[in-house]
Amino acid sequence: MMKMSIPRYRLLTMALFAIVLASLPVPAHAASKEIIELQTQVQQLLDMMQRLQSTMDGRFGVLQHLAEQTADNANQMTLTVNALQQKINAQTEAGSGKLDTVSGQVQSLNDSVDELKSRIAKLDKSIQELQSQLQNLQSPPAGAAPAGSTQPGEGSSPAAMPTMNSPAVNQTPPLQETLQAGVRDYNAARYDVAAGEFQDVLHYYPLDDLAGTAQFYLGEIAYRKQDYTAAVKAYNAVLEGFSGSPKAPAAQLRKGLALLQLGKKDAGVHELRLLSQRHPQTPEAAQARSKLNALGVRIAAR
Numbered sequence: 001m002m003k004m005s006i007p008r009y010r011l012l013t014m015a016l017f018a019i020v021l022a023s024l025p026v027p028a029h030a031a032s033k034e035i036i037e038l039q040t041q042v043q044q045l046l047d048m049m050q051r052l053q054s055t056m057d058g059r060f061g062v063l064q065h066l067a068e069q070t071a072d073n074a075n076q077m078t079l080t081v082n083a084l085q086q087k088i089n090a091q092t093e094a095g096s097g098k099l100d101t102v103s104g105q106v107q108s109l110n111d112s113v114d115e116l117k118s119r120i121a122k123l124d125k126s127i128q129e130l131q132s133q134l135q136n137l138q139s140p141p142a143g144a145a146p147a148g149s150t151q152p153g154e155g156s157s158p159a160a161m162p163t164m165n166s167p168a169v170n171q172t173p174p175l176q177e178t179l180q181a182g183v184r185d186y187n188a189a190r191y192d193v194a195a196g197e198f199q200d201v202l203h204y205y206p207l208d209d210l211a212g213t214a215q216f217y218l219g220e221i222a223y224r225k226q227d228y229t230a231a232v233k234a235y236n237a238v239l240e241g242f243s244g245s246p247k248a249p250a251a252q253l254r255k256g257l258a259l260l261q262l263g264k265k266d267a268g269v270h271e272l273r274l275l276s277q278r279h280p281q282t283p284e285a286a287q288a289r290s291k292l293n294a295l296g297v298r299i300a301a302r
Contacts, residue, residue, distance in 0.1 A: 122241070125206040172204050179210055182217060191221045212242025216251050228258040249275060249284040256288065269297055 182197030194217065201214035219234030235255035238247060245251075256271030272288040276299065279285050292299055 122207060125241075129206060173200055175201065175205050175208060175210060179214060182214065186217055186221065191225065195221050209242075209245060212238055212245030213247050215242060216245070216247040219251065219254060223254060223258060226261075228261045231255075231258045232262070249279040249282045252278075253284040253288055257291070260291075265295075269295065273297075273299070 178197050179201050182194045182201070185191075185194035185197065198214040198217050198221075201208075202211050205211055215234060215238045219231045219238065222228070222231035222234055232255055235251040235258065238245060238251035239255070242248065252271055252275040256268045256275065259265075259268035259271060269292065272292050275282075275288045276285045276292075289299055
């Protein structure tokens with residue numbers, strides 16, 4: 001705009017100078033043909049200046065109108081984009097809320113299924129225990145004298161009589177002592193002895209809470225022996241039969257690690273994520289999250 005204005009000002013100055021020059025009084029004898037031509041050129045120059053001014057004003061008006069129209073379009077586009085962004089954000093938040101609700105419902109369903117499995121397993125063990133006790137009651141004890149046998153003093157020697165105060169052949173071992181002995185043998189790496197003691201706890205006290213601890217240590221023994229398949233099976237027995245045991249979080253952690261050792265990464269990651277969801281405040285869940293981070297697995301925020 002400034003580059004076009006400067007020549008226009010110069011032309012205007014020249015035209016004014018010419019007009020002033022033409023308006024000066026001159027002698028009659030000085031009115032010559034050159035003066036008339038100069039006046040004619042000045043008039044043409046003024047006409048050109050007016051046409052140029054009119055053209056410039058028209059073009060400037062068009063440019064100003066286009067600029068205003070462009071600004072209006074930009075404002076409308078901004079409003080449209082903002083409205084679309086708000087709509088997308090609202091839909092995203094609604095979708096996230098629905099996903100969280102569905103995840104919570106699935107988790108509750110899984111917990112209910114696990115609890116149902118635990119109750120079924122305990123009921124099955126109770127039935128087996130009752131059947132075993134019924135068989136023991138129906139079968140006569142070993143060494144008992146049959147009916148009609150000779151009494152003492154009727155041809156039988158006292159040495160042939162059974163001793164009444166002899167201890168029972170199969171005595172039930174004490175629960176706490178047996179479990180503690182198994183833990184001591186496990187820590188001393190006497191795995192076969194410890195496994196037998198833990199099996200005794202499971203056999204004689206299948207419904208006790210400490211049976212879940214004994215089952216967990218059977219999995220630990222298999223894990224230390226690098227028998228990861230047996231370890232996974234033992235940990236599953238804890239999670240399915242003793243879901244309320246204090247060892248349940250540790251069993252799920254060790255199950256996930258054992259699956260990773262078997263090369264089953266997806267299954268192992270699933271177990272570690274499930275542990276983090278079910279028992280988020282436990283030390284085992286913190287270990288699970290640390291392992292997932294080491295594997296480069298992203299943990300969804302809850």
